[in-house]
Amino acid sequence: MSTVLVANRGEIACRIFRTCREAGIRTVAVYSDADENALHARVADAAVRLPGAASADTYLRGDLIVKAAAAAGADAVHPGYGFLSEHAGFARAVTDAGLTWIGPPPQAIEAMASKTRAKELMGIAPLTHVTEADLPVLVKASAGGGGRGMRVVRRLADLDAELTAARAEAASAFGDGEVFVEPYVENGRHVEVQILADTHGTVWALGTRDCSLQRRHQKVIEEAPAPGLGASLTRDLYEQAVRAARAVDYVGAGTVEFLVADGRAHFLEMNTRLQVEHPVTEAVFGLDLVALQLRVAEGHALENDPPRARGHAVEARLYAEDPARSWAPQTGRLHRLTVPDGIRLDTGYTDGDDIGVHYDPMLAKAVAHAPTRAEAVRRLAGALERAAVHGPVTNRDLLVRSLRHEEFTSARMDTGFYDRHLAALTEPAHDPLVPLAAALADASAHAGRFGGWRNLPSQPQVKRYATAGGEHEVRYHHTRAGLTAEGVRVVHADARLVVLESDGVRRRYEVARHGDRIHVGTATLTALPRFPDPTAQHAPGSLLAPMPGTVVRVAEGLTEGTSVQAGQPLLWLEAMKMEHKITAPATGTLTALRAVPGQQVAVGSLLAVVRAA
Template sequence: MITSVLVANRGEIACRVFRTCRELGVSTVAVYSDADASALHVREADAAVRLPGAAPADTYLRGDLIVKAALAAGADAVHPGYGFLSENAEFARAVMDAGLVWIGPPPSAIEAMASKTRAKQLMGGAPLDPSTVTDADLPLLVKAAAGGGGRGMRVVRELASLAAELETAGSEAASAFGDGEVFLEPYIERGRHVEVQVLADAYGTVWALGTRDCSLQRRHQKVIEESPAPGLPDALVATLHESAVTAARAVGYRGAGTVEFLISPEGRAHFLEMNTRLQVEHPVTEAVFGIDLVAQQLRVAEGEALPPGPPPGRGHAVEARLYAEDPSKGWRPQTGVLHALEVSGCLPAHRPMSAGGGSPQAPDGPALRAGGEAVHGLPWVRVDTGYAAGDSIGVHYDPMIAKVIAWAPTRDQAVRRLAHALRRARVHGPVTNRALLVRSLEHPEFTGAQLDTGFYERNLDALTLPGDGERYAAIAAALADAAARRGAWRNLHSQPQVKAYGAHEVRYRLTRDGFLLVDDPGVRVVHVTPHRVRLEIDGVVRPFDVTGHGDGFVHVDSPAGAYALPVRPRFTEPRERTRPGSLLAPMPGTVVRVGEGLAEGVRVTQGQPLVWLEAMKMEHRILSPASGTLTALHAVPGRQVEVGTLLAVVQNADVHNADVQEEREA
């Protein structure tokens, strides 16, 4: 029997595993880098061991340190989570050699499947040879052999860029997974990403737990996932299940794993890879089948046998990944303090979830299950997160804040529940993709189950346009601020007061009868307090909750949506002047390299990559804003920089801020 589990991971997945361990009566041990010293997963564990340093290569990728931590803390088992060392056979062997239980598949299965190149060969395919590809093979996809999550992945549409994309993909893969091997495969336009969850024991039983569609992706990293994958013919589902079970049996698999496929527009299934670990999107399968996959992992690791067949699936579940990023600016990651994280209709994420089973009951049943408790009259909404209010989102790791999951008897109901929960959520702090998620869930292509991996490439511009609600939110913010500073009204006519938030200027007067808006005749002010404003908009009264946290933003929440509006100061603060052509760091991060042959006095051209920054496990290229001479180069590999740090100066350049091209962009 397992009595104490060390989770060789961090953040959301560590907290997720801890929840199940607590329900099963198993003690927990966390490991943490210096950057994670006060992280939620450290606070929630029964014991924690420091891994000195901040970079993954020095901490969460150091298997020797993690094994020592498990032994020192008295753990008798190790759960790898996902990412980092979760698909590293050497680490699995080291855990077992130390006398600890490995909560995962045998190292031989990891070796067979964790390398995407070996997995393709095992399943009857082979990667393309870079030296033999031609224009006829385009487009191509460069992929990391040892990992996933979109890191180390690039789309190549021109042969001239192949060598550079192989190099950058390998660099990113080495940083994220400790292995820089990459390979090539054909890139299928408008394909669907569909996967099968498998669960296997040591006695030959293998379950195929339905399908998941994970087609909505940005930079080849999943954003919205659902189960079951909608609209697939029964024959294709049967083929996917059979292929997944065959793959698991072929390598003597044990525990939870996922077999991934790309479905072409013609309906043909192409094997992509097998992830020999738990997937980020596993909660949608748990919701549909009413089981706790982490609990099943522990039971299989303890030697228990699975029943002959899986439980029946019920209903539909959809998951959205909430990221600290700005989709309107190339998905640029964001950092800062998370002041609030509250999701409507959801029990707190730290409460345990059911480890045994029982599908969530339909609305006409006795109860809906969420967080491990029976709750009447609430939608089934779940949040998995590694953050709590007051925590800081830093630069060292993935920018995912939380996963929000909704279950319902039908797909339409589940999608509607999730969109409603996200729209009404209070998420205060760095800019997030929350608005994009809501609009994605409500987009006709998604609601109509017309899914493929090009969704954001086609629709991103429309999905990130500011709506009318932002104007009303700015009005509410201005009036709430005025109420907090309210003085006597003036009997004599005077110039209106002006407050600015982002692109919006709000002009108003305080009269005997209250606030009067100058530029918004269709809006009437009904009621104003420092934290709540009610506006009548075209005859309909709508409430707005206004909150400030002193971080340069005002947060406005309403039933129609939520907004984080930057506060424009009344008077411009003096700033240090920068020379024309200065390239300033657009985000905090680490300089990983500079362009080959760059030095002061070298001639550069507009759009030429000069500096590579790594932030939140992604690489970003800083491009020359114009053609000219490089008169200063302050970027040094390994240097940590903050937003606004001067990286380089290009003489005669007219643009003052660095242009950023996301390395994952197709």
């Protein structure tokens, strides 16, 4: 092959392009209108527009992608992950067009793409009639992935509503609304096996990965190898994974996923594609899985045995989201994203890029590799803590705290980790010197030609800031000696660096300001006017859009004047390919309903008002 089109976007497209460039292969990107200036469209050798912004009109249009390959002179197509990566019809369309498909045969995708058929192939039957005795159960999209189209149901009365929601979300994300129901195993570990197979009958089992730390059934932190499994269980996982691959004559890279509970491995599904978390396997085995995908697609044989695993690797997914506010996705300008040397960063963004509303909110994956698990975990936590992430709210602090949590460091985590610990992990950090550092940096940046000192005594300067922990008022003075603050020695202050000494301890604060947002180390503050605008108020009980998105539906029968119960679902927003439920804040009466299905809303838009009883 000489030219590869990547039928995807963002981080995975950029990652595949990197390997292609190293192999001397030309690259072609496809991009939607929303991605016209996206990094993957900029770094490819050629790029073809897919008109529209919605996934259904662009990245899920296999016919347009095949035409784009022909127009750009590509002779091979790599699907990445998500979108059409597990769509047998797309794989056939690619090969029918005379192009090389960098993935498994269409019949293998077909056999495993539906999770219901995959379970039947492995001898597992889904639930067809749910009773109270079966609860809790998991509603799952047959063609799904990434937690979309998935719901945990704990009350039989909720089943129909959750089936409807799962079907709608699955249809939107994958173009297929089929769902099924299976028993939900509480607090198991999510463990998977990376496989790689060639066309000559060789199948590699490339170790295990633990992906138990998840939010909304979507992985957050992954590692290889999965710790503490034991030789017998690991051998069973390998054998089941290889058996699944051989059952469908698999070719290429794939992943077989399991839920491990009570010392046993329960088959979940087979993902017939490259996984998001593949870098941890690459780090441990010293391989480039994309390069091996290319070689296998060209007909080359694998060695009889894979290389030996060395050390431990941990990956954290950095999302533009607010974990403390129901994981609400965030949008806006990403001003800066850097991590310390020695950490692998896979990303589809560069400084100055905009994070939009149309696609997944993942900004990057940070990966650390070390001789032992403890060293890898410590290295990744330290690097994330020192990383510069300037822009919308992210889950960076949550990642650092998760990596340092005793359950994780002792490898006792399971899929219920965030259900148990989210409140503690998102408790606002409090460093009383952070607002002062922001104020002193701002004062230094705006000092006049002769500085801010005045010959006559004056009142202290006052600045106000908002943080996740509340509002803070800061007071400081301009003096002949420079900036001063009560109880703190100002060692140094300029627009980018403030050094303060308190109780004999000296601390450095790196400061960056973008508009009214100030980043001080890992903390983010918003500059407030000294006197609040009295007109910027909403009626009590107002429900404001927590994110930009689209109103996909309003609860049936809901009109102004309707009585509602606290926690009752009122409407649903779709943002970044996920549905977000908006509920009544209190029991009372719906006095206003502004949301209409299909309506595009901005952050802070008034959706409804509930007057508490």
